[in-house]
Amino acid sequence: MAKKNAPTIKDVARAAGVSVGTVSKVINGIAVRKESQRKVQEAIEALHYEVNTYARGLKISKSGLVALIVPNTMNPFYATFADHIEAALYEHSLKLILCCSDEIPEKELEYLNSAKQNKVDGIIALTYSDIGSHITDGTPIVVFDRFFENRSIPRVGSDNFTGACMAVEKLLELGCRHPVYIRFHSKFPGEADKRRDGYLYACQRHNLEPDYLDMVDDGTWREALGEFLERHKRPDGSLTFDGVFAHTDFHGYHFMKMLTENGYRVPEDVQLIGFDGIERFGTPGDYVISTMCQPVRQLAQKCVEIILLEDRSTVPSLTLLPVTYCYGGTTREPGR
Amino acid sequence: MAKKNAPTIKDVARAAGVSVGTVSKVINGIAVRKESQRKVQEAIEALHYEVNTYARGLKISKSGLVALIVPNTMNPFYATFADHIEAALYEHSLKLILCCSDEIPEKELEYLNSAKQNKVDGIIALTYSDIGSHITDGTPIVVFDRFFENRSIPRVGSDNFTGACMAVEKLLELGCRHPVYIRFHSKFPGEADKRRDGYLYACQRHNLEPDYLDMVDDGTWREALGEFLERHKRPDGSLTFDGVFAHTDFHGYHFMKMLTENGYRVPEDVQLIGFDGIERFGTPGDYVISTMCQPVRQLAQKCVEIILLEDRSTVPSLTLLPVTYCYGGTTREPGR
DNA sequence: CTGTTAGCGCTTTCAC
DNA sequence: GTGAAAGCGCTAACAG
Numbered sequence: 001m002a003k004k005n006a007p008t009i010k011d012v013a014r015a016a017g018v019s020v021g022t023v024s025k026v027i028n029g030i031a032v033r034k035e036s037q038r039k040v041q042e043a044i045e046a047l048h049y050e051v052n053t054y055a056r057g058l059k060i061s062k063s064g065l066v067a068l069i070v071p072n073t074m075n076p077f078y079a080t081f082a083d084h085i086e087a088a089l090y091e092h093s094l095k096l097i098l099c100c101s102d103e104i105p106e107k108e109l110e111y112l113n114s115a116k117q118n119k120v121d122g123i124i125a126l127t128y129s130d131i132g133s134h135i136t137d138g139t140p141i142v143v144f145d146r147f148f149e150n151r152s153i154p155r156v157g158s159d160n161f162t163g164a165c166m167a168v169e170k171l172l173e174l175g176c177r178h179p180v181y182i183r184f185h186s187k188f189p190g191e192a193d194k195r196r197d198g199y200l201y202a203c204q205r206h207n208l209e210p211d212y213l214d215m216v217d218d219g220t221w222r223e224a225l226g227e228f229l230e231r232h233k234r235p236d237g238s239l240t241f242d243g244v245f246a247h248t249d250f251h252g253y254h255f256m257k258m259l260t261e262n263g264y265r266v267p268e269d270v271q272l273i274g275f276d277g278i279e280r281f282g283t284p285g286d287y288v289i290s291t292m293c294q295p296v297r298q299l300a301q302k303c304v305e306i307i308l309l310e311d312r313s314t315v316p317s318l319t320l321l322p323v324t325y326c327y328g329g330t331t332r333e334p335g336r
Numbered sequence: 337m338a339k340k341n342a343p344t345i346k347d348v349a350r351a352a353g354v355s356v357g358t359v360s361k362v363i364n365g366i367a368v369r370k371e372s373q374r375k376v377q378e379a380i381e382a383l384h385y386e387v388n389t390y391a392r393g394l395k396i397s398k399s400g401l402v403a404l405i406v407p408n409t410m411n412p413f414y415a416t417f418a419d420h421i422e423a424a425l426y427e428h429s430l431k432l433i434l435c436c437s438d439e440i441p442e443k444e445l446e447y448l449n450s451a452k453q454n455k456v457d458g459i460i461a462l463t464y465s466d467i468g469s470h471i472t473d474g475t476p477i478v479v480f481d482r483f484f485e486n487r488s489i490p491r492v493g494s495d496n497f498t499g500a501c502m503a504v505e506k507l508l509e510l511g512c513r514h515p516v517y518i519r520f521h522s523k524f525p526g527e528a529d530k531r532r533d534g535y536l537y538a539c540q541r542h543n544l545e546p547d548y549l550d551m552v553d554d555g556t557w558r559e560a561l562g563e564f565l566e567r568h569k570r571p572d573g574s575l576t577f578d579g580v581f582a583h584t585d586f587h588g589y590h591f592m593k594m595l596t597e598n599g600y601r602v603p604e605d606v607q608l609i610g611f612d613g614i615e616r617f618g619t620p621g622d623y624v625i626s627t628m629c630q631p632v633r634q635l636a637q638k639c640v641e642i643i644l645l646e647d648r649s650t651v652p653s654l655t656l657l658p659v660t661y662c663y664g665g666t667t668r669e670p671g672r
Numbered sequence: 673c674t675g676t677t678a679g680c681g682c683t684t685t686c687a688c
Numbered sequence: 689g690t691g692a693a694a695g696c697g698c699t700a701a702c703a704g
Binding site: 342344345346356357360361363364387388390391392393394395396 | 696697698699700
Binding site: 080118 | 386387388389390391393394397399400401408409410411412415416418419422423426431432433434435436449450452453454455585586589614615616617618
């Protein structure tokens with residue numbers, strides 16, 4: 001905002017009959033004489049004075065800005081995360097610079113550099129490239145949900161491994177005998193890979209033969225799901241599995257649709273649990289499918305908390321928060 | 337980012353053996369001797385120099401920041417809008433400050449003031465309070481989707497009136513004889529009110545008896561919809577309406593669910609068209625219900641375009657973009 | 673073309 | 689407690 005003739009601290013000082021130093025003290029809540037305090041306050045009101053953040057930033061090199069790098073805000077998971085980050089930042093009088101990378105590594109890097117240039121007080125990143133290796137200066141940074149080799153950067157995420165185990169065990173508890181796992185993942189390795197490990201571990205622990213679809217998401221997931229379904233049909237048309245743990249709610253939802261369209265009843269014939277905790281229209285509690293819900297709000301708060309930590313030597317290098325099972329209509333629930 | 341010893345323009349000048357003025361010129365793309373150009377560039381590389389945005393901002397009072405005030409980003413409509421705004425800003429090398437107001441007037445105002453204080457180059461606002469009356473200085477601002485009394489502020493939105501007419505006519509075209517309208521609105525007046533006007537106009541034009549539910553959204557919409565449904569059941573169980581124009585996809589979706597749960601088939605018994613163009617998981621083209629789709633992307637671009645307009649006297653005070661009908665499974669479509 | 677220089681508005685010593 | 693003054697890093701005007 002290029003307000004041409006905005007009043008400066010000088011104008012206030014003149015109007016209040018004190019020096020700029022005194023005005024500065026009042027602004028920053030440093031003790032001054034009651035009398036001066038009052039006069040300055042009055043002058044500020046009268047002139048509609050507002051501190052110039054550039055000048056202040058130039059002096060104290062703090063902007064009150066935090067950059068959030070996410071792929072986009074179309075995806076409800078990212079959108080929700082962004083919303084909670086914004087809220088958490090607001091609590092600390094910080095502003096959010098939203099950076100959508102579209103999952104393009106170059107754009108992620110570009111935003112990262114721009115963030116540094118804009119002198120943000122911190123960076124929260126959910127990226128696909130290993131941005132950690134590009135951090136050179138002392139800007140506080142935390143990566144969310146995507147962990148890379150560079151272990152020197154604090155990481156925050158959900159306990160994917162345990163969550164996956166819980167999903168399988170929930171399916172078993174609800175009567176499933178043959179839970180399968182479907183997954184489409186980005187070509188970059190990430191923390192979410194642990195969901196597969198969790199599935200495998202749970203299978204082993206419960207003496208189940210693992211049966212899963214695990215492929216890179218190249219846009220052909222619909223065909224792949226169809227094929228997977230065909231492959232699991234018995235001659236009589238019934239399915240060889242009775243439970244599905246989906247890597248994400250997105251694919252879980254679409255697989256449910258496919259099952260329904262093929263005449264299978266969900267949850268009567270097949271029960272299905274996804275991962276993420278996506279809610280319809282963002283309405284709290286209205287899960288699109290039964291799911292292992294990520295504590296997005298707490299995760300966001302944790303990220304902000306870590307960014308704000310004064311003593312960088314005390315920041316935990318890894319923070320994993322637990323996920324919880326949430327009913328969303330695709331599992332058999334007693335009494336529903 | 338409080339990088340303590342970041343190299344300054346002075347350091348670059350010294351390293352390159354030129355003056356700060358020359359360095360400044362290089363940075364800002366002003367012609368200098370080839371030789372100097374090269375030396376400065378090298379020095380910048382070597383020192384990893386980055387311009388200090390505070391100092392620059394202090395000087396030229398431009399931040400490259402634009403504030404977007406929306407209620408939240410949980411709601412897919414807002415989330416999508418925010419995403420497109422971000423993209424449009426990116427095209428102009430501008431950064432987005434995301435402000436979620438939670439629909440709280442005080443918060444909207446607070447963010448507005450904070451935006452001014454942060455010297456943003458523009459403000460895009462989707463608010464419930466008449467923020468227009470609080471704008472005092474020359475910050476470019478545009479309000480989206482919510483129009484108030486203050487007509488001096490440029491407004492951008494969808495052509496709700498025409499869109500509503502189109503919805504009704506589409507229903508008629510698809511064989512409906514008795515389209516009803518359901519609506520839950522905020523207690524603040526807004527541009528979306530025109531959707532009701534459009535419905536009424538279309539009814540009048542086609543000699544239909546208007547029949548609609550129009551109430552303030554006080555959280556009891558589910559009950560109200562149930563009541564509305566009961567009221568329209570004939571003794572034989574059939575419904576007195578065969579088409580629904582829903583004020584938003586949200587309520588349209590939930591009414592559809594309710595109809596289905598009550599044994600009515602959609603779209604066989606009742607066809608339904610919503611408004612907004614919400615897509616499942618943000619997937620392009622995967623509309624949750626048939627809908628009058630707002631051109632969110634174009635709307636966002638228009639907002640940014642208006643913010644950027646140099647000559648403020650040429651900004652259109654009102655920009656209405658057309659909505660388009662999109663099939664989402666709740667209407668009878670030949671060949672689907 | 674290039675170097676010098678005067679601030680932009682603010683915080684922060686440092687005397688008083 | 690308070691005022692004076694020195695910059696923070698940069699741009700732009702001006703003189704060379």
